[in-house]
Amino acid sequence: MGTNYHHETFPWKHIVGFILSLVLTFAALWIAFSSGLATKAILVGIVVLAVLQAVLQLFMFMHVTESDSGKIQTINMAYSFFIAIVVVAGSIWTMAFVL
Amino acid sequence: MKWSEFFVTGEPLIYAADVSIVLTVIGIVFILTYFKKWKWLWDEWLTTVDHKKIGVMYIISAVLMLFRGGVDALLMRAQLTAPNMKFLDSQHYNEIFTTHGTIMILFMAMPFIIGLMNIVVPLQIGARDVAYPYLNALSFWLFFVGAMLFNIAFVIGGSPDAGWTAYFPLAGNEFSPGVGNNYYAVALQISGIGTLMTGINFLVTILKMRAPGMTLMRMPMFTWTILITCVLIIFAFPVLTVALALMTFDRLFDTQFFTMANGGMSMLWANLFWIWGHPEVYIVILPSFGIFSEVVSTFARKRLFGYKAMVGSIVGIAFLSFIVWVHHFFTMGAGAAVNSFFSITTMAIAIPTGVKIFNWLFTLRKGRIRFTTAMLWSLAFIPNFVIGGVTGVMLAMAAADYQYHNSYFLIAHFHYVLIAGTVFACFAGLHYWYPKMFGHMLNERLGKWTFWLFMIGFNVCFFPMYFLGLMGMTRRMYTYSAGLGWTPLNVVASVGAALMGIGFLVLCYNIYYSARYGERDMTGDPWDGRTLEWATSSPVAHYNFAVIPEVKDLDAYWEMKKSGKGFEMDEEKLKPIHMPSNSGRPFLISIAFFFAGFGLVFKWFTLAIIAAVFIILGLILRSFDDDDGYYISVDEIKRTERLTRKEA
Numbered sequence: 001m002g003t004n005y006h007h008e009t010f011p012w013k014h015i016v017g018f019i020l021s022l023v024l025t026f027a028a029l030w031i032a033f034s035s036g037l038a039t040k041a042i043l044v045g046i047v048v049l050a051v052l053q054a055v056l057q058l059f060m061f062m063h064v065t066e067s068d069s070g071k072i073q074t075i076n077m078a079y080s081f082f083i084a085i086v087v088v089a090g091s092i093w094t095m096a097f098v099l
Numbered sequence: 100m101k102w103s104e105f106f107v108t109g110e111p112l113i114y115a116a117d118v119s120i121v122l123t124v125i126g127i128v129f130i131l132t133y134f135k136k137w138k139w140l141w142d143e144w145l146t147t148v149d150h151k152k153i154g155v156m157y158i159i160s161a162v163l164m165l166f167r168g169g170v171d172a173l174l175m176r177a178q179l180t181a182p183n184m185k186f187l188d189s190q191h192y193n194e195i196f197t198t199h200g201t202i203m204i205l206f207m208a209m210p211f212i213i214g215l216m217n218i219v220v221p222l223q224i225g226a227r228d229v230a231y232p233y234l235n236a237l238s239f240w241l242f243f244v245g246a247m248l249f250n251i252a253f254v255i256g257g258s259p260d261a262g263w264t265a266y267f268p269l270a271g272n273e274f275s276p277g278v279g280n281n282y283y284a285v286a287l288q289i290s291g292i293g294t295l296m297t298g299i300n301f302l303v304t305i306l307k308m309r310a311p312g313m314t315l316m317r318m319p320m321f322t323w324t325i326l327i328t329c330v331l332i333i334f335a336f337p338v339l340t341v342a343l344a345l346m347t348f349d350r351l352f353d354t355q356f357f358t359m360a361n362g363g364m365s366m367l368w369a370n371l372f373w374i375w376g377h378p379e380v381y382i383v384i385l386p387s388f389g390i391f392s393e394v395v396s397t398f399a400r401k402r403l404f405g406y407k408a409m410v411g412s413i414v415g416i417a418f419l420s421f422i423v424w425v426h427h428f429f430t431m432g433a434g435a436a437v438n439s440f441f442s443i444t445t446m447a448i449a450i451p452t453g454v455k456i457f458n459w460l461f462t463l464r465k466g467r468i469r470f471t472t473a474m475l476w477s478l479a480f481i482p483n484f485v486i487g488g489v490t491g492v493m494l495a496m497a498a499a500d501y502q503y504h505n506s507y508f509l510i511a512h513f514h515y516v517l518i519a520g521t522v523f524a525c526f527a528g529l530h531y532w533y534p535k536m537f538g539h540m541l542n543e544r545l546g547k548w549t550f551w552l553f554m555i556g557f558n559v560c561f562f563p564m565y566f567l568g569l570m571g572m573t574r575r576m577y578t579y580s581a582g583l584g585w586t587p588l589n590v591v592a593s594v595g596a597a598l599m600g601i602g603f604l605v606l607c608y609n610i611y612y613s614a615r616y617g618e619r620d621m622t623g624d625p626w627d628g629r630t631l632e633w634a635t636s637s638p639v640a641h642y643n644f645a646v647i648p649e650v651k652d653l654d655a656y657w658e659m660k661k662s663g664k665g666f667e668m669d670e671e672k673l674k675p676i677h678m679p680s681n682s683g684r685p686f687l688i689s690i691a692f693f694f695a696g697f698g699l700v701f702k703w704f705t706l707a708i709i710a711a712v713f714i715i716l717g718l719i720l721r722s723f724d725d726d727d728g729y730y731i732s733v734d735e736i737k738r739t740e741r742l743t744r745k746e747a
Contacts, residue, residue, distance in 0.1 A: 072306075083334045086421055091370050094425055094433050098366060 017060025024053045107254050110191065112174075117254055146681040148232035150217045151639055153239045155536055157214030158529070160243060162607075164207040167250065169603055171199035176560075176596040179589050182581040192577035193260040194253065194279070200263025201283065205290060206246040208383045208517065211525040213242075213297055216325045216386060219532055220301060222632035222639065223319045225310025225648045225655075230303040232679040233721075238293040238300065240689030245290025248696050252282040256701065259283040262575065264372055265346070267357035267365035272350055281700040284347045289692050291339055298332030301325055310631070312650035316410070319630040319653075320396075320403055323410055324389030327417045328382050334421070335378035342371035351702060366431055373424040381420040384516070385413060387524030388455060391477045394527050395459050397626050398474040399466025402654060405458040412451030419448045429500045438497035445495035452488060456481060471626070472546030476527035479554050480519055487515025490565065505575075508568025514561045526550075526606070533613075534620035538638035542617055545609035549602045556598025563588040563595075623743070629654035634666040636743035642676045642731055645740050670737060675730040682726075688717035 031037065031045040058064045067073050092099075107113050131137050144152060174195050178187045187195065221229055229235050252258045259279040261270035270280045305326045309318070318326070346368070348354040355363040396403040403409065425433065425441035459481060468474065490512040494503050503509055526549070533541045567588050572579065579585055620637040631648060632639075634656045645668050652658035659666050691713035698707030 079330075079334075083421060087338060087374055090422070090424075091367070091374070094370055094437055095364065095367060097433050097437075098364060 013060055017056060020056055020060070021053055024049050024056070104257075105255060107257055112191075113254060120254065141683070142681070145686045146236075146683040148228070148236045148679050148681055148685075149641065150221050150229050150232065150235060151536065153235055154214045154217030154219075156239060157210045157217060157242070158536075160246060161207050161211035161214060161525070164202050164210070164246060164250075165603065168199050168203040168207050169600060171195045171202070173596055173600055175199065176593040178577060179579075180593040181590070182579050182583070182586055184578055187577065189577045190260065193262075193575070194258035196575055197259050197262055197265075197283075198249075198253065201249065201259070201287070202246075203517075204263065204379070204383070205287065206242075206249065208521045208525070209294065210242060210246075212328075212383055212386045212521070213294070215390065215525070215528045215532065216301060216321075216328075218536055219528075219632055220322055220325050221304065221308070222535065222635060222643060223322045223630050224305060224308060224313060225631050225644060225650065226304065226308040227643045227647075227676065228679060229300050230308060231300050233682055233685065234296050234300050236682065237685035237688065238297040240685050241293030241296075241692060242290045244689045244693040244696070245286045245288075245293065248289065248693060248700075249282055249286035252279060252286075256282070264369070264376070266372075267346075267349075267368040268359050270346070270368075271358055271365070272353070273358070278700050281347075281350055281702075284343050284350060285696040285699050288340065288343045288347070289696050291336055291343065294332060295336045295340070298329045298336065302329035302333065305329070310648050310650050310655075313655070316407070317650055317653050317655070320392035320406070320409060321386070321389035321630075324385045324392075324413055327413050328385045331378045331382050331385070331417055331420065335375045335382070338371055339375035339379075342368065342375065345371075347699070351699065366428075369428050369431065370424075373427040374421075376427065377424040378417075378420045380517070381416060383521045385416065387480075387521045388413070390524040390528040390531070391459065391480055392462075393630065394473045394477045394531050395462050396654075397531075397628055398469045398471055398477075399463050400469075400627070401462055401466045402629075402657075403458070404461035404464075405454075406653060408454055409458055412454045415451040416448060419444055419451075423448065426495055426497075426500070429497045430504045442495055442497040446492055449488060449492050456485065471530070472541070472543055472550055473527045473531040473626075475547065475550045476523045476530070476554075479550070480523045480527075483515060483519030483523070483554075483558070487512055487519055491516065503568065505573055506568035507564040507572045507574065510574055511561045511564035511568060514557075514564075518557055518561070523554075526553075531626065532632070534623075534625050534637040535632055535635070535639055537614070539613055539617035539619050540625060541613045542609050545605055545612060549606045549609065551602075552605060553599050553602030556595045556600075556602055558595065560592050560595025560599060563591045567592075624656075629657040631655050634659070640739050640743065642678060642736070645676075645736050646672055668740060670740075673733045673736050675732055676736065677728055677730055679728045680726050684717055684721060688714055691717065 028046045028049045031042055031049070035042065035045075037045065064073060106117075131140060144156065147153065174187065175192065178184050178192060217229075217235070221227070249259075256278040259265070259282055261275055261280055261283075265280060265283055268274055270283070305318070305322060345354070345356040349356050349358065349363075355361040357363055357365050357368045359365055392403055392409065423441055423445045425437060426445045429438050429441075459477075463478075470478075490508070494500055494509060494512055530541050530546055533539075567585055570585060570588075571583070572585050623636045624633040625637070626633070631650070634648060635643060648655065648659075648666060656666065691710045693710075695707050695710035695714060698704060698710060
């Protein structure tokens with residue numbers, strides 16, 4: 001596999017990532033259940049937290065900076081975004097008639 | 100749930116199934132004990148991480164599931180042969196078409212394809228195993244326990260009965276109160292996790308473990324299709340995972356994602372199901388295209404025509420497969436703009452598919468064709484699949500689809516693409532690669548009997564269904580009245596189904612016959628093959644390649660043979676080979692998954708939680724596992740190679 005493969009003595013990165021992920025998740029839970037905000041504000045809040053957590057996990061767990069080839073990472077990410085947009089926007093467009 | 104409802108009661112067919120299941124289990128236990136094979140079973144199969152053995156287990160499971168799904172199909176045909184039949188009641192019929200569809204797609208077509216790709220892909224790219232052998236074993240066992248969990252539903256607790264698509268609101272608690280659809284949600288979830296891991300495993304294997312010299316554009320076509328299939332799996336299966344999780348919450352914990360009341364949106368299930376479901380059908384068809392490409396090229400003795408166009412069209416099909424899903428529910432009412440968009444994208448898929456058809460035809464042109472069984476399946480695929488494809492384009496026209504939707508026209512269409520595409524490919528691949536798996540050939544004579552019986556039976560069974568559909572017969576109806584005039588064509592269809600059943604029996608006999616009397620393959624290259632798997636011995640040595648081959652051309656082994664060298668092995672160059680150790684943990688974790696799943700199905704949460712603890716324990720033990728595998732010594736490699744490479 002990759003040439004820059006090595007073991008750290010203690011997986012600090014993973015621990016910090018894990019704790020931050022928990023914090024972000026509980027923050028989302030709090031916003032949804034106990035913040036008392038308007039529905040729109042709640043939706044915006046949890047979406048922002050979700051995006052933050054996705055980025056966090058890409059760096060903390062998913063080795064996004066450790067690849068041999070930036071090209072593969074770029075294609076991979078671009079395609080992921082494309083699929084995510086297709087699934088979300090496509091579903092909303094398709095289901096708009098019942099909303 | 101009361102204990103009296105635990106076992107399904109009341110139907111003679113079910114009691115017969117109970118008896119046969121008990122007898123089979125007793126028979127297996129007796130044979131294993133009598134011949135003292137328990138240790139062999141554990142050491143050689145249950146704990147193996149060898150991609151070839153895992154592939155064989157996938158294929159055995161797939162053939163068993165083909166039998167189960169086939170019996171379901173024959174029961175349905177028996178019920179529909181004449182009007183007003185009383186053979187099955189409506190509930191039993193619902194259960195049978197549900198299990199038929201789910202089993203044939205997820206537990207027959209998928210594992211058959213995944214089994215072939217397990218056996219062939221590492222050999223084709225000149226690798227010694229997959230990237231993550233331990234994960235590969237876990238993938239298989241998760242698929243297997245998922246399949247078993249789904250299969251026991253019809254005798255324990257009750258079968259799912261809402262169709263293989265399990266549309267809400269029918270599949271919700273309100274209209275399906277039993278445990279049947281819990282089985283659907285949980286069993287598919289467990290085997291789906293296995294499939295997702297397979298996708299990741301083979302993507303990494305193909306991208307990272309190719310032999311030196313094998314650039315992407317020198318990969319055999321089958322490997323190319325598997326690479327793209329893995330991308331489809333990785334992007335499509337998470338949608339199913341999420342949809343099934345929401346379904347599970349709805350059914351077990353009374354959430355309201357897909358219900359009619361309380362803000363639920365039942366049609367969203369159909370939407371999510373098909374966002375996964377459409378790429379899913381390409382997950383089973385693209386590898387089939389790969390198999391046909393290999394077989395056609397080998398038996399026409401020509402390089403595959405238009406290799407680059409083939410690659411381009413696979414990528415094109417994969418891309419389009421994610422933007423066509425609404426064509427499964429044009430009649431839901433999404434409106435003209437939505438339907439037009441998805442109608443056009445669907446028709447566009449015919450373009451890259453047409454390119455591939457012409458590439459196969461041009462590969463055949465002026466080829467020196469040998470009519471082996473594998474080649475017969477591939478040749479029959481072309482016209483039969485085209486019939487399925489053209490009727491598919493008819494269904495793609497949104498306005499016309501209001502007529503065809505959920506009629507037998509649709510049934511005929513998707514059986515024409517799935518059987519003539521995927522099932523023919525599985526049989527072709529089985530005959531073609533059989534010597535690599537077991538060291539002997541499948542008998543050609545019996546193979547041709549299977550081919551003609553099954554292929555003619557298939558057309559006799561499904562071609563009339565196009566007309567039945569146009570005459571108004573709809574999907575999933577369990578009986579019909581005599582005055583409708585559907586009887587003659589239904590009788591014809593049932594005759595065809597019986598022929599297919601006989602073809603399947605001949606195939607099973609062929610497997611037995613060939614194991615006893617089949618021609619041993621001493622050469623390792625019985626078909627005069629073109630790609631690297633034919634450079635190995637038959638059956639393939641545990642480590643696949645004593646030395647990793649150098650690839651100089653697209654048809655790597657063909658090039659070696661033409662340059663007069665063959666695949667030379669210099670004994671001086673041998674080095675100890677690093678191999679992964681066997682592990683029983685994937686099997687045991689999967690057993691825990693089975694009990695966790697069973698607990699969820701019956702809402703026995705204590706059982707589910709205890710089993711979940713064992714799953715997590717298995718993961719923790721794996722994390723602290725320091726086993727780095729073992730080395731095969733040069734002496735042992737020399738001994739094995741001298742035994743198998745007499746001619747070289």
